[in-house]
Amino acid sequence: MASTGQTSGFYALRDPDVRLMLRVRADEPGAFEELVARFQNRLLAVMRHLCGDPEEAEDLAQEVFLRVYRSRKDYHPQAKFSTWLFTIANNLASNSRRRKLRKPVTQLPLNDSGPLGPRPQENLLLDRAPAPDHRVNHDELAMVVQEALAQLNERQRLAVILNKFEDMSYQEIAEIMNISTKAVKSLLSRARSELRELLRGYVEMDRCPETEASLRVEKGEGP
Amino acid sequence: MSHNDALSPEDREALVQYLDGEMDEEQSRVFQARLASNPTLRREADTLKRTWELLDYLPRPVASETFTSRTIEKIETCRMTTLRRRRTWRWVGGAAWAAALTAAALLGFLTIQPPVPPEAFEPTPDDIRIYEHREYWHYYEKVDSLEFLKALERERLFPEET
Numbered sequence: 001m002a003s004t005g006q007t008s009g010f011y012a013l014r015d016p017d018v019r020l021m022l023r024v025r026a027d028e029p030g031a032f033e034e035l036v037a038r039f040q041n042r043l044l045a046v047m048r049h050l051c052g053d054p055e056e057a058e059d060l061a062q063e064v065f066l067r068v069y070r071s072r073k074d075y076h077p078q079a080k081f082s083t084w085l086f087t088i089a090n091n092l093a094s095n096s097r098r099r100k101l102r103k104p105v106t107q108l109p110l111n112d113s114g115p116l117g118p119r120p121q122e123n124l125l126l127d128r129a130p131a132p133d134h135r136v137n138h139d140e141l142a143m144v145v146q147e148a149l150a151q152l153n154e155r156q157r158l159a160v161i162l163n164k165f166e167d168m169s170y171q172e173i174a175e176i177m178n179i180s181t182k183a184v185k186s187l188l189s190r191a192r193s194e195l196r197e198l199l200r201g202y203v204e205m206d207r208c209p210e211t212e213a214s215l216r217v218e219k220g221e222g223p
Numbered sequence: 224m225s226h227n228d229a230l231s232p233e234d235r236e237a238l239v240q241y242l243d244g245e246m247d248e249e250q251s252r253v254f255q256a257r258l259a260s261n262p263t264l265r266r267e268a269d270t271l272k273r274t275w276e277l278l279d280y281l282p283r284p285v286a287s288e289t290f291t292s293r294t295i296e297k298i299e300t301c302r303m304t305t306l307r308r309r310r311t312w313r314w315v316g317g318a319a320w321a322a323a324l325t326a327a328a329l330l331g332f333l334t335i336q337p338p339v340p341p342e343a344f345e346p347t348p349d350d351i352r353i354y355e356h357r358e359y360w361h362y363y364e365k366v367d368s369l370e371f372l373k374a375l376e377r378e379r380l381f382p383e384e385t
Contacts, residue, residue: 036294040286048284057284062294069298142280149281163243164278170245188243189236196274203273 017081025072032072036065039082042166043089049149049161050093060096064089079175082166087176090158097154141202148198156191159184229263238268242275 020038023031043064047057067088078084149157158177162168168176170184177184196203230238240246241254258265346354366372 032298033291033295036291040290040294041284044284044286044290049281054284058286058290061286061290062297065294066298066301070301138280141277142282145277145280146282149278160278164275170240170243185236185240185245189232189239192239192271192274193235195278196270199274199277202277203270 015077015080018077021068021072021075021077021081024069025075027072032069035068039065039085042082043085045165046086046089046158046161047093050154050158051096052150056096060089060092063092067092080172082168083172083175086162086166086168087178090176093158144202145199148195151198152191152194156187156194159187160191160195163188230267234264235267238264238271242268242271 017035017038020031020035024035040061043061044057047060047064048054051057051060064085068085075084149160152160155177159173162173162176163170170181170188173184174181179187237254241251241258246254258268362372362375
């Protein structure tokens with residue numbers, strides 16, 4: 001099929017990750033290790049935000065790489081490599097979620113730490129609540145944002161993560177989630193509104209200088 | 224009534240689309256004009272932008288140093304398991320084929336081969352003679368050897384029929 005060949009060629013020329021995957025397909029020594037090293041942190045981040053549990057996230061990330069390896073001989077670039085990779089990741093995360101639903105585990109509510117009482121960070125938990133009455137440090141804010149993200153539904157969360165951290169377009173997110181671009185637009189709009197409500201107090205507050213500084217350092221912008 | 228109530232869901236979607244850089248040049252230009260003339264929309268844009276920036280505080284998990292090697296190891300284990308399973312199945316398949324072929328051959332042989340008729344009993348002249356000497360059958364019962372009786376017969380030790 002000429003068109004498929006042309007598409008493959010197009011992506012192979014434009015996307016270095018596709019070129020790397022083609023080397024993996026050709027069983028070039030060291031290519032797969034390079035691919036894992038290149039994508040492990042990104043994949044781990046997505047899985048971590050999707051499932052919450054670090055160990056499960058790591059297992060799922062490994063499973064994604066295993067799938068990539070197994071299907072390497074059938075790989076024909078039709079899109080950016082990361083789109084393909086995160087489609088596999090999304091499918092695996094969905095399967096894992098379905099499995100968990102079939103075997104439900106009793107979980108404590110987010111703001112319930114059991115008989116020992118709330119953890120210190122949980123005192124910060126958002127209740128679509130008023131602005132904090134004290135300046136929060138970087139770690140506290142990280143916890144609050146993480147909890148806010150966890151309160152979005154799975155689809156909104158994935159769309160947010162892919163858009164924010166993978167810098168993916170609506171088209172790419174639509175391909176990964178197997179929905180229309182219009183649905184992605186709507187998902188992201190609702191997710192942003194939801195986050196705005198959940199983090200309202202923290203958006204409004206003045207950032208403390210230490211937090212600002214630590215964020216700049218984390219982003220590599222220097223002090 | 225908060226300022227957000229003044230925005231329709233379509234306005235919010237368009238705003239998010241604008242902030243995400245998903246509008247083409249013409250759409251962007253039109254939307255910027257709306258932003259400039261609508262303080263509610265501007266305020267909402269600012270809040271959404273700042274909310275989005277808060278996501279930068281999210282922890283970025285870093286894979287452990289052994290992640291790559293463990294992943295490769297896992298893949299190698301799976302590869303070996305698959306290889307072993309494939310070999311086992313190949314062996315089982317071969318054995319099954321051999322058994323099936325043997326069974327088919329045997330069945331074919333039994334089907335094609337005509338039944339062997341029982342060999343017809345044809346008494347030798349000696350047998351006939353012994354048969355004829357019914358009065359000596361009780362000797363046969365005692366000696367229990369046809370060969371011996373035949374020897375007696377050869378020696379003409381049986382009395383002539385009276």
